Amino acid sequence: MEIDVAALHPALDDPALNSMNFLNEIAQHYPDAISLAAGRPYEEFFDVDALPRWLDRFRRHLADDLGHDPGRITRTLFQYGRTKGILHELIARNLALDEQITVDPEAVVVTVGCQEAMFLVLRALRAGPRDVLLAVAPTYVGLTGAARLLDFPVRPVAGGPAGIDLADLRAQLDRARAAGERPRACYLMPDFANPSGVSMSLADRRRLLDLADSEDLLLIEDNPYGLFPADDDGTRLPTLKALDERARVVYLGSFAKTVLPGARVGYVLADQRVRGSDGTVGLFADQLARIKSMVTVNTSPIAQAVIGGRLLEHGCSLVEANVRERAVYAGNLRHLVAGLARRFPAPSEVGWNVPRGGFFAVVTVPFPVDDALLTRSAREYGVLWTPMAHFYDDTAAVNALRLSVSVVTPEQIDQGLDRLAALLTDELARRKVSVS
Amino acid sequence: MEIDVAALHPALDDPALNSMNFLNEIAQHYPDAISLAAGRPYEEFFDVDALPRWLDRFRRHLADDLGHDPGRITRTLFQYGRTKGILHELIARNLALDEQITVDPEAVVVTVGCQEAMFLVLRALRAGPRDVLLAVAPTYVGLTGAARLLDFPVRPVAGGPAGIDLADLRAQLDRARAAGERPRACYLMPDFANPSGVSMSLADRRRLLDLADSEDLLLIEDNPYGLFPADDDGTRLPTLKALDERARVVYLGSFAKTVLPGARVGYVLADQRVRGSDGTVGLFADQLARIKSMVTVNTSPIAQAVIGGRLLEHGCSLVEANVRERAVYAGNLRHLVAGLARRFPAPSEVGWNVPRGGFFAVVTVPFPVDDALLTRSAREYGVLWTPMAHFYDDTAAVNALRLSVSVVTPEQIDQGLDRLAALLTDELARRKVSVS
Numbered sequence: 108m109e110i111d112v113a114a115l116h117p118a119l120d121d122p123a124l125n126s127m128n129f130l131n132e133i134a135q136h137y138p139d140a141i142s143l144a145a146g147r148p149y150e151e152f153f154d155v156d157a158l159p160r161w162l163d164r165f166r167r168h169l170a171d172d173l174g175h176d177p178g179r180i181t182r183t184l185f186q187y188g189r190t191k192g193i194l195h196e197l198i199a200r201n202l203a204l205d206e207q208i209t210v211d212p213e214a215v216v217v218t219v220g221c222q223e224a225m226f227l228v229l230r231a232l233r234a235g236p237r238d239v240l241l242a243v244a245p246t247y248v249g250l251t252g253a254a255r256l257l258d259f260p261v262r263p264v265a266g267g268p269a270g271i272d273l274a275d276l277r278a279q280l281d282r283a284r285a286a287g288e289r290p291r292a293c294y295l296m297p298d299f300a301n302p303s304g305v306s307m308s309l310a311d312r313r314r315l316l317d318l319a320d321s322e323d324l325l326l327i328e329d330n331p332y333g334l335f336p337a338d339d340d341g342t343r344l345p346t347l348k349a350l351d352e353r354a355r356v357v358y359l360g361s362f363a364k365t366v367l368p369g370a371r372v373g374y375v376l377a378d379q380r381v382r383g384s385d386g387t388v389g390l391f392a393d394q395l396a397r398i399k400s401m402v403t404v405n406t407s408p409i410a411q412a413v414i415g416g417r418l419l420e421h422g423c424s425l426v427e428a429n430v431r432e433r434a435v436y437a438g439n440l441r442h443l444v445a446g447l448a449r450r451f452p453a454p455s456e457v458g459w460n461v462p463r464g465g466f467f468a469v470v471t472v473p474f475p476v477d478d479a480l481l482t483r484s485a486r487e488y489g490v491l492w493t494p495m496a497h498f499y500d501d502t503a504a505v506n507a508l509r510l511s512v513s514v515v516t517p518e519q520i521d522q523g524l525d526r527l528a529a530l531l532t533d534e535l536a537r538r539k540v541s542v543s
Numbered sequence: 544m545e546i547d548v549a550a551l552h553p554a555l556d557d558p559a560l561n562s563m564n565f566l567n568e569i570a571q572h573y574p575d576a577i578s579l580a581a582g583r584p585y586e587e588f589f590d591v592d593a594l595p596r597w598l599d600r601f602r603r604h605l606a607d608d609l610g611h612d613p614g615r616i617t618r619t620l621f622q623y624g625r626t627k628g629i630l631h632e633l634i635a636r637n638l639a640l641d642e643q644i645t646v647d648p649e650a651v652v653v654t655v656g657c658q659e660a661m662f663l664v665l666r667a668l669r670a671g672p673r674d675v676l677l678a679v680a681p682t683y684v685g686l687t688g689a690a691r692l693l694d695f696p697v698r699p700v701a702g703g704p705a706g707i708d709l710a711d712l713r714a715q716l717d718r719a720r721a722a723g724e725r726p727r728a729c730y731l732m733p734d735f736a737n738p739s740g741v742s743m744s745l746a747d748r749r750r751l752l753d754l755a756d757s758e759d760l761l762l763i764e765d766n767p768y769g770l771f772p773a774d775d776d777g778t779r780l781p782t783l784k785a786l787d788e789r790a791r792v793v794y795l796g797s798f799a800k801t802v803l804p805g806a807r808v809g810y811v812l813a814d815q816r817v818r819g820s821d822g823t824v825g826l827f828a829d830q831l832a833r834i835k836s837m838v839t840v841n842t843s844p845i846a847q848a849v850i851g852g853r854l855l856e857h858g859c860s861l862v863e864a865n866v867r868e869r870a871v872y873a874g875n876l877r878h879l880v881a882g883l884a885r886r887f888p889a890p891s892e893v894g895w896n897v898p899r900g901g902f903f904a905v906v907t908v909p910f911p912v913d914d915a916l917l918t919r920s921a922r923e924y925g926v927l928w929t930p931m932a933h934f935y936d937d938t939a940a941v942n943a944l945r946l947s948v949s950v951v952t953p954e955q956i957d958q959g960l961d962r963l964a965a966l967l968t969d970e971l972a973r974r975k976v977s978v979s
Contacts, residue, residue, distance in 0.1 A: 226838050
């Protein structure tokens with residue numbers, strides 16, 4: 108049987124879903140190229156032998172801390188389980204320790220990675236054709252892709268150097284409402300954002316929360332990189348959720364960067380109150396769980412046990428657990444920025460931002476950066492990076508590219524930057540010739 | 544912040560999503576009641592100590608059979624991975640051994656349980672407002688719930704004693720098309736169906752495939768129970784997919800009943816050809832993978848390794864792996880049917896079907912079976928079962944209930960049937976009095 112793609116969901120023919128494929132394919136096609144594109148976490152500290160240890164640690168937690176008998180422990184790990192997951196208490200402890208967020212564990216839904224958390228929230232909020240989602244641009248492609256699958260239009264809000272342009276947020280809200288649309292929420296990454304690397308100031312975080320209140324807007328805070336500041340003192344700003352006094356913030360958590368991606372465990376903290384048609388009031392988390400029960404039923408308790416064991420080994424502090432990793436990311440980011448400064452001394456047509464942490468930095472150039480240039484970079488120069496155009500939900504040209512430092516050594520960063528410098532220098536010269 | 548449920552996706556206020564909750568809640572509320580309701584697999588053979596053994600077995604498979612070095616093995620288990628999963632070769636071997644299905648491993652997408660497989664297929668097929676899904680009634684609630692979340696109307700097709708009423712299928716197709724609707728597929732469970740326990744005959748399977756061809760209809764075959772025939776000789780009929788010569792069948796596989804639910808690993812076999820807007824032809828599986836990349840990214844390779852290890856321990860045959868389990872289910876099912884015959888000797892107003900395998904049988908009575916009766920059964924008689932009304936996508940009364948034998952002993956079946964018999968006898972008497 109043959110099916111025409113036009114007879115399938117429109118998202119399947121959408122650039123948002125194709126960009127990830129293109130980027131993966133080019134990486135597979137040029138395996139020897141140095142990757143300043145991959146956003147995977149650092150691999151050198153991964154240890155397969157830790158898996159049984161973490162499983163056993165979580166099992167002892169069930170027995171010793173929760174007093175479960177062997178039969179119940181086996182059922183917990185092997186059978187269908189609680190839709191909201193079994194890590195809610197440990198996640199609440201972790202958020203209290205690392206983020207000073209006080210949580211009702213019942214407001215936590217453990218999900219199949221942060222992607223499912225995003226998908227559940229978007230599915231819940233997209234109730235009808237008038238609903239639109241606001242998202243700070245540039246935007247993580249997983250958010251745009253999930254929105255596409257749910258026929259949920261995404262209206263970009265300017266990010267800019269502050270992380271979010273609050274005037275533009277207000278303008279977008281007014282524009283959407285004037286057009287008869289219902290803005291359901293605004294998605295953003297306030298800390299070391301992917302792809303921009305930008306972080307919001309404390310003052311802007313407070314202003315955003317006030318604006319959300321006055322505009323009756325829900326904020327979706329995604330925080331996969333917050334644990335990785337690059338400053339020597341490791342200072343971190345409070346998350347929106349830590350500052351959130353009126354449950355304006357739905358908080359998305361990921362263990363992919365702080366433990367390992369292969370467990371596919373993330374979570375959503377949704378403590379908003381939902382009034383049912385019968386007048387009863389419950390948590391938004393319980394509505395998300397009902398959606399989850401029809402998408403993945405529940406998150407693998409075995410995968411949750413792996414994460415739980417790692418959390419327990421470090422008293423539920425992921426700051427503790429990631430001391431070595433943080434040093435690697437911070438060192439690599441500083442090395443990248445210093446390397447850019449050495450290779451493009453001022454005055455230069457090539458610019459870049461200096462993120463205060465995370466995996467990413469953005470390089471700006473005086474010409475559009477597209478997939479053709481990336482393909483040439485991979486084939487002729489042996490270096491991979493990500494065109495920023497992939498993170499904007501339109502076809503406009505973007506004169507910027509994203510560099511990632513999470514899976515490379517300082518030596519690879521140097522090599523990669525040498526190759527990138529060669530590409531950009533050649534490209535600048537080529538364009539000067541063509542205009543003269 | 545408070546949200547009105549009316550402002551969330553309509554499915555959240557839908558009976559299809561509430562029925563599962565109600566059934567779980569009543570089970571939690573009456574923990575001491577004997578459960579002839581739970582469809583969980585048998586627990587007595589579960590062994591937590593097997594987890595590290597299975598993980599190690601799969602790890603040795605990666606090293607010895609596939610020649611992966613330690614670094615690559617660590618990356619495979621810990622990092623983000625192939626969207627379609629890493630069990631495709633083992634699943635192809637398993638389908639060849641146990642189901643005589645010859646598979647291109649590239650046509651397999653490993654999913655977060657069979658529920659995600661269902662969700663991905665429905666998301667792909669629901670392209671616009673004219674699209675409707677046909678499903679054999681009574682229907683598994685997970686299918687109806689997933690369809691609700693995707694605003695995908697479900698049109699019931701009469702199941703009846705043959706498993707599917709082919710005349711009604713044709714009638715429903717004509718009716719839908721006459722109404723300007725586009726029937727995208729028909730969902731069914733041909734073997735030991737949940738909830739009916741009914742299986743299709745070989746002749747009907749061939750007729751259904753011919754009808755699918757002549758009507759250009761896709762069939763979604765869900766097969767969680769096919770490995771558990773109750774006949775002494777253990778004979779099993781070929782699945783629709785094994786008989787499918789023109790890729791009319793999308794096959795949904797689950798490891799929840801044949802290995803363990805807690806890994807949350809299932810798969811979809813989708814070997815249909817899809818023609819892209821650029822004219823290129825690929826597999827339907829690759830379209831499903833693109834949807835999956837925005838729902839769960841990929842299925843936990845750690846959870847996949849657990850399933851893979853168990854498969855490898857039995858040469859990829861789940862028939863082999865489930866010899867003990869099959870004996871338990873077959874024995875319990877025979878015990879249940881014999882117990883019903885003993886307690887309701889002919890002539891009786893109470894009837895039941897005699898499934899040839901699986902977990903479930905259906906008892907019919909001369910009065911509507913509703914949640915109120917179930918609540919009384921749990922509270923006053925100490926036995927749980929499932930009103931068949933939950934498996935029909937309307938509010939019509941249904942004079943039947945589902946019994947499950949998968950997590951009980953023969954002694955518990957006897958006790959449960961004694962209590963059920965007492966309930967039904969009292970109920971019959973009560974109604975006779977009230978009419979006279």
